[in-house]
Amino acid sequence: MYAVIKTGGKQYRVAAGDKLKVEKLAGEVGSEITLDKVLLVSDGDNTTIGSPLVQGASVQAKVVAHGRGDKVLIFKMRRRKHYRKTQGHRQSFTEIQIEKIAAK
Structure with a gap:
């Protein structure tokens, strides 16, 4: 399962377990953050494309x-x-390290 997220004016393709460097975000080291701007979610068979965002995905x-x-x-x-x-x-x-992708 993977998703395309938008943060800091850029778009990233992420999957669970990925580590990536993004523009500076507020949050302490070790804390959990939620990224709500999800543009696309795919689980292999089904692909959901938002217009512009996927409803209920995080x-x-x-x-x-x-x-x-x-x-x-x-x-x-x-x-x-x-x-x-x-x-x-x-x-x-x-x-950041991606923990999980949630889609409704």
Whole structure:
């Protein structure tokens, strides 16, 4: 059984037992969270596609860790004008483990 969920402006295909890194979510490490924005649920034979969400479907997940990704460097330069600007960015993420997928 798998589902397609939406969180942090992105869509993920998940199944029970999967670990994935998503945009930062509120919740302590070890706590259970419920993801209600389920776009599709499939159990092999039956596939339910929402319009836009599947009614009554939810995904239970456990927060494994919070962290920050690798640094991305932004470099701006104007030639012949002695303008150089360097900036860095590290995106925060939450690592979750999918516990179960519930569909009505």
